[in-house]
Amino acid sequence: MLAFIARRLAISSLVLLAATFIMFVLVALSGDPLADLREQSTPQAQAQMAARIKALRLDVPIPVRYFGWLTDLFRGDLGVDKSGHAVSSQLALATTATLQLVVIATLLGAFIGIMIGVVSALRQYSSFDHGITFAAFVCFSLPVFWVATMLKQYMAIEFNDWLRDPVIPLWVIGLVAVFAGLVWASIYKGRWKGKLTTFAIGFAVTAVVLYALSASHWFADPGLGFPFILVVSLAAAAGASTLVAGWENLQPMYAALASAGVGALLYQPLQPVLSDANLLSILGLALLTIVVSWVLGHTLGGLLRRQAIPLAVFSGLLTGGLIFVDRILQAWHSYTVSVRNRPVATIGSETPNYSGDFWHVSLDSAMHLLLPTLALILIGLAGHSRYSRASMLEVMNQDYVRTARAKGLPERTVIIKHAFRNGMIPITTILALDFAGVFSGAVVTEHVFGWRGLGAMFTKSLKEVDPTPVMGCFLVAGAAIVIWNMVADIAYAYLDPRIRLS
C-alpha cells in the first residue's frame, strides 16, 4: 500500500507539472500584457513598460519564462501581477472562499446524489425511478449560470421578503404535502393499499409539520431545542444501526444509542462552553466526541466492535452537529436584525465589515454559502444519482448477490453489505473526476454571486491579460484537483485490492 501511495504521489506531481506547463503556454498566448501601456504616450509609460517586462520576464521565450516561473514557485514565490503586487496575498483570501464552496458542494452533492441513486436503483422502473431519471436529465441540461441567477432572484430576494411575515399559505402547505406524499408512496414497494397508507402518512406528517412551523412563526426565529435534538439523534442512531447492523445483534445499536444519548444530554451543560466558542474549541469538541464515541463503541460493542465503533462515532458526530446547528440558529434573530432583515445573502462570501462572535460570523458565511452551494449541488446531483444508480444496478445483477439471497440472508444484509459496499467503489473515481467539474461551476457561480474567490480573480486577470494571477489561480485549483484525485485513487485501492496489486 505504501509503495502504491508513493507511486501515486509521484505521478500526481508530474501530472500537475505538465498541466501547469500547458496552461502557462496558453495563458502566455492569450494576449499582450503590455497593451494598456502601449496606448499611453506619457513619458512614464516607457519606464513602466520596461519594469513590467522585467517583472513578468516578457523578454524571454515562453518555455524559458515557464522555467523562471517554476524556479520562483519552488522558492515559494508566486510572482507579481501587472501592477507589481504579490500574487500570493490575493490568492490566500480567494482560496479560502472558493475551496469552502467547492468542497461543501461536492460532499453534499455526492451524499444526496448517492442516496437518491441507490433508492432509485432499488426501486427500478417505479414511478420514483422514472421521476428521478427525468429530473436528472433536466439537471444535466441546466446551465449553472441560469440556475444561479434564478436562485438569486427567487430564492433570495423573494424569500427575504417573505421572511418579514413568515406564514406559509394553506394552498402551499397542501401542495407540498401532496408532493411529499406522492414521493413517499412512489418509493413504497408493494400493493396499492400500502401505497395509499404511505401517501396518507407522508401527506399528514408534512402538512402538520409545515402548519406548526408556520403557525408558531418558526422561520422568524428558528431553533431546534433540546427535545428535538434528543429525539432526532436517538432516532438517527437507531436508524443507522438498523441499516448497518440489523436487529439480530443489538450491541452496535446500544453503542450508537449511548453515544447519541450522551451527546444530547450534554446539550444544557455545553451551552456556556459554546457561548464563547472559536474554531479551535469546536474542533476540540469534535475530537472529544470522536474519542468518547470510540470508547463507548469499544466497550459496548462486544464482539461486533468493528460495526459498533463507526456507528457510535457517526451518532456522536451527528448529535454534535445538531447541537452546533442549534447554537448557530440561536444567533439568527440578532443576525437578521443586523443585516436589515435580509438574511439570505446574494453578493460576496461575507458581509463587508461584519463583526460579531464566532456564531454570528459562522452564520454569516453560511448564509452567503447557501445559494452558490445550492446551485452547484443541483448541477452535480444529476451525475451522482445516475452513476450510483447504474453502479448499484450492475452490482445487484452480480452472481454473488444472488448467492447471498439464495443462502437466505435478509434483504437488508444483501443490500447493505453485499451490494452497496461494492457498488460504491466505482463512485470514488466519479467523485474524483467530478471535482474538476465543480471547479468549473464555481467559476460561473462566483461570477453570478459576486464572490471574490478564485473564479472571480481568474476571470478578472484573464480579461486584463495579467498572466501571473491567472497561473496562481490555476495552480491552486489544479493542486486541489490533483490531491482530490489522489485521495480518491488511494481510497479505491484500499477498497478494491485488485487495483493496488495489479
Added chain:
Amino acid sequence: MTLNTEHAEPTAAPQGMAVTARTQRQLVTRRFFRHKGALFGLALFLFVFVLAFTSIGFGPLPGWWDKPWTGSGTILDRGRPTLSVIPEFLGGSGIHLGEHPFGQDNLGKDYFALTMRGAQISIIVALAIGLVSTFVGTVIGALAGYFRGWIESALMRLTDVMITIPVLIIGAVVGQIAGNLGPYFLALMLGVITWTSVARLVRGQFLSLREKEFVEAAQAVGTSSRRIIFKHIMPNTLGVIIVSATLAVSSGILLETALSFIGFGVRPPDTSLGQLIQTYRSAMVTRPWLFWWPGIFIIAIALSVNFIGDGLRDAFDPRQNRVRN
C-alpha cells in the same frame, strides 16, 4: 430419413411468430424509434433547429420573420412579449404571435429575432464542438488502444493532464485567444480541448476488441494496421462513438453558453444564448422575459440532445440493466 415430402409441415411461423432477418442498422433504428424519450428529443431538437434557421434566415437565405435581429424599433407596451398560447375560451387572448412574440429589449430590438440568432450560433458552435472533440478523441483513443506501448502511455498521460484542468478554465483561456476570430474558430478550439472522455471510452473499446479472434485472424493474413483499425475495429465501436458525440454536443452548448456568460465565448457583434443572458441579466426584475427566453432555448437544446443520446445508447446497447428478482 424419409423422402416423403407430402407430410412435411411448413416449419416457419409457429403461432404466428414471423421471424424477419434484420441488419444491425435496421435493429438499431427500430430500437431507437421505439424509444419514447428519444423520439421526443428528436422532435424537440428538429423543432428548435428549424425554427432557429428558417425564421430569420441564415447567411444569404431569407427567413419568414420580418424583423431583423440587429435593428432597433419603437417600444410597444414596455417591450412585453405578445406571444399568447391560451385560447380565448379559457379566458386568454387567443393563440397568436403578435408583433413581438418574445418582447423587446430596452432599445426596442425584436427579442424573437435576437433569440433565434443566438440559438443559431449556439447550435452551430455546439455541433462543431461535438464533431471536433469526437474526431480528436476517437483518433487518440484508437491509437492508444490499438498500438499500446509507448504511444498509449504518452497519449493517456496527456489525457490525465487534460482532465486535471477544469474545462471552463482552459476554455476561458482558449476563448480569450480565439474569441476575436469569430464563433466558428472558437468552436474548433473548444473541440480540440474537450476530447478526453471520448478518448478514454474509445481506448477502452479498442483495448478489448484488439484481443478478439477476428482481429487476430486479420493480423494473421497480413492486414495492415490501418485497415484493421478502420474496417475491423472501428465499426464495432461506432455505437460508443455516436453516443459520446451526442453527449459532447450537449455539454458543448453548456460550455459555450457558460463561456459567453462570463465573457470569454462569443463576442459582440455576434450573439449567442449565453451572451444574451449575460447582457440582459441586470434587467431580470424589470424585463424578466429577456432572461427567460434564451434560458429556455438552452435547456430545450441540451435536454433534447441528451434524450437523443439516451435513446441511441439504448438502441446500440440493448442489454437492459433489469435486476433479477
